[in-house]
Amino acid sequence: MPSATASPTQTKRGSSNPFIAFCQSSIGKKIIVGVTGVYLIVFITGHLLGNLEIYLGQDHVNAYAQFLQGLGPILWLERAILIAAVVIHIVVTIQLAAENRAARPQKYAHYNYQAAKPSSRTMIYSGLLVLCFVIYHLLQFTFMTTNPEYRHLEDHLHRHDVYRMMILGFQQPIISLFYAAAIFFLAAHLSHGFSSVVQTLGINNQKVSGFVSNGGRWFSWLIFAGYVSIPVSILIGLIK
């Protein structure tokens, strides 16, 4: 006997707990990635603004660093949230990527992209490359494991001389080049990520969509320009 189409009530509907069901759903996961993404965008912007203080001179940078250190528990709270955001952003993305792979078990022999940009198609790779960089970046400037000599840098007020540390770090062309490449991948990630977040969080519509995707590109290249300007300025001797 021919079979009737099964009723959807027969298919799995997920948890009855609304929060768990949300977190298990594809859109829920996307929103989690989006919200953590927004947090990371804010952090990246703030971090850039802090870094750009290098143009204001040694005193400003070191005072800012000391201010941050002085925040104590608040700094640790912020760091905890940041780490959580990074972990959740990555773990959920990997889950989604695995589900998406399963949704297309047989690939097209011959596929012809119509709209997807290289940045959107390489999000997971650009993201993972940025992660690798972040680890190195922390080892270099935060834990100073790669460069223990940075620990002893002090300015005339006996503050940790972050200014000098940045100049020493970026005076090595290889480090600067690696840094610039990593920031390039970050910018590519943001170029799609920014407009993607607007779409995923449900803010996009036909009136603003053009503005959002252009805005995403402008924002990411501004971030790129801002970050990369520092090693460039150091290498060409603008900052000594």
Add this chain to the structure above:
Amino acid sequence: MTTQLDARIPSGPLADKWTKHRAESKLVNPNNKRKFDILVVGSGLAGASAAASLAELGYHVKCFCFQDSARRAHSIAAQGGINAAKNYQNDGDSVFRLFYDTIKGGDFRSREANVYRLAEVSANIIDQCVAQGVPFAREYGGLLANRSFGGAQVSRTFYARGQTGQQLLLGAYQALSDQINMGGVKMFPRSELLDLVIVDGHAKGIVVRDLKTGEISSFPGDAVVLATGGYGNVFYLSTNARGCNVSATYRAYKRGAFFANPCYTQIHPTCIPVGGPYQSKLTLMSESLRNDGRVWVPKNKGESRRPDQIPEAERDYYLERKYPSFGNLAPRDIASRSAKEVCDEGRGVGPGGLGVYLDFAESIRRLGEQTIRERYGNLFDIYHNITGENAYQVPMRIYPAVHYTMGGLWVDYNLMSNVPGLHVLGEANFSDHGANRLGASALMQGLADGYFVIPCTIANYLATQLGKKVSPDRPEFRAVEEEVRGRVKKLLSIKGKRSATSFHQELGLLVWEQCGMARSRDGLKDALQKIGPLREEFWENLNVLGGQQELNQSLEQAGRVADFLEFAELMCLDALEREESCGGHFRVEYQTEEGEAVRNDKDFCHVTAWQYTGPDSKPVANIEPLVFENVKLAQRSYK
């Protein structure tokens, strides 16, 4: 032996009949509704709306369609709109006016009571569809917009861009989906009805082939509802979808249901012409194009110059010449026949000489290309996509094509055929459009039948069937199943040389020539002589590859063509015996000197319901006289 046809029309004044009928109809107790299984075949406007509404009432419904989803039925392609006597425009519309326009448009060959009911429930349809979320066009104030359609003098057509059929069908499909989710309907897509099972004279089941697996099985039911559409594809090329076929209604006919007025077919004058033998379907272009386009052909036969090189003096604007007052806006059938005449004279244009020019050059000069683009831009785009020609620069080519069929299985006021239990809805029945259908009325009829008529009238039959459930073990089921299997096996075992398509094409050309826009006694006799041998060749020289226990599109098609090959004969016979011209049926012997159709109300003011009498014997013509108590029969004139 002819049968007395009882249409079961309620007595009383026309305007009260439906109300009275509802009050007097039998009811089925809610507890008993659960005991009834209804088999709905087809999921277009009529089928989907019926299945959903019957399930809402509590009946157990099984719904079958041959497409991969209920949403793809050909109702989806209707563009124009849906009529309703809402009188939202304050332009004097009323139920009676819609009724009268429909009766008159049908050339006085439909049943007063049915048409009045159609006009009456038309307003409810719009309410129902809006409640379902059908996004009809609206005015800025938020109320519904209307347009005038098909020459109607009032604006009563509701529309959703050029996709009204799609939106109405999606509304019905969504209501159906709701009921599938609730468990009231079981849906069987990719399932084709291959025969009807009659038990003790009643329709009690169907035999279906699962098109995915090839499995043939039977389904018992307490009533059968056919909503399987029209038979326009008997002509091979038509504006119908490729899958549209006559098989369900023709199989029912062979099981005893009467087929009424098969000769009533509607031809649409503005379609894109046939490009070559490879062509698989014809595309409709909106008739509105004739508002600004001028129709012409060259005066000389066998003209080979490009249209822009033919001087004015050598062009024949034949509609303007023959019908000076209506000109290019002459009615559909006249415009269609005139195009055929000039092409038959050898003056047609384009590949195969089957086309006439629809020229916008003058309008573009007068109004500017921009205005024409605003009015018809999307149509010019469709034309360009299909033909590769730019109609802003060269004249469009158009030709008539089969569009709708008014004939269908005979039904009474309850929409039940002469076979008890077999109900027929929508284009598949013959009931409401007479010899010609008005624009924007097909959607109205499909939904009226499904949403509002059958849910009420089916109870008149089912109330008599309590406790009479037929066991699926009855030998009748096995017997029909075996017959169906035998037929499928036969189709696969011929192993001849020709594909089903080639037979279909040959049949289509033949009936298009002799039973298309203009029919003659000799032509019809000729066709009747040729169909038989073609059918014989089909059963000897058909080539169907593949097997039965799998998806096999050639086999599906072969079965449908086999039925068309028999049905075509019935259509030609009906056309031959109806010795008058009315609506979509034009007999060249019955016309005025100016080429106007001449109706014969004295001898043919009736429905001819054909009764199958066996493979080699002529079917019997049963007559249902049409009685007009509320309208005066009028003859139209377009001079």
Add this chain to the structure above:
Amino acid sequence: MNFKLKVWRQQNENTAGQFRDYEAINIPAEASFLEMLDIVNEGLIARQEEPIAFDSDCREGICGMCSLVVNGIAHGPGKAKTTCQLYMRRFQDGETIWIEPFRAAAFPIVKDLIVDRSAFDRIIQAGGYITARTGSAPDANSIPIGKTVADLAMEAAACIGCGACAAACPNSSAMLFVAAKISHLGLLPQGQPERTSRVRNMVRTMDALGFGSCTNHYECEAVCPAEISATFISRLNRDYAVASIREGLAARG
């Protein structure tokens, strides 16, 4: 015109498929893509080879039945059209043309180029409707709907349910299809009472059926024959988030 075809042939869901080479010879430039396949099939039948199975019905771009990926593009090259509206004059004489079925775990192959898209029906069955018992509707003009909203709802409602969005999406996501229905019904006042349950049930059914998630490539929008805007997906995300919050608040009492 002549073409070399590389066509996916597969007997049924459970057997492996492969590309087979065919020659399409003497094809008129005016023929549609499906008519080209019809001609090839007639040739195959004459040579006693089984014809290529592919879906089509209305052949005028509205039923949504045709479903081919031509040269790696769902419905083939060109904007806003279904496969049946693709014409051979668009191709170069002698060109090699790849023809594949829509590929997605949720669209199992039935035969050759035919896929089973009943997953879309199940998503609609999960809530893609407004419950309106026949006969119970108020007068159609008792609910005024502003023209802008009505027009936007119509844009979303234009979806033909062909599945090209899921076929084109690198993740085989059905989000554009679901978004179109959610937006069509969610924009209208009639659709408000069931808005929360509709989006929740449709999205969870979509997930359960094995479609992927949206990573905003907008391949779907690029191939959509009905030109459904991907911004409707944003509306779907928002509706789903709001529905989840409502659901959470309701659960807390």
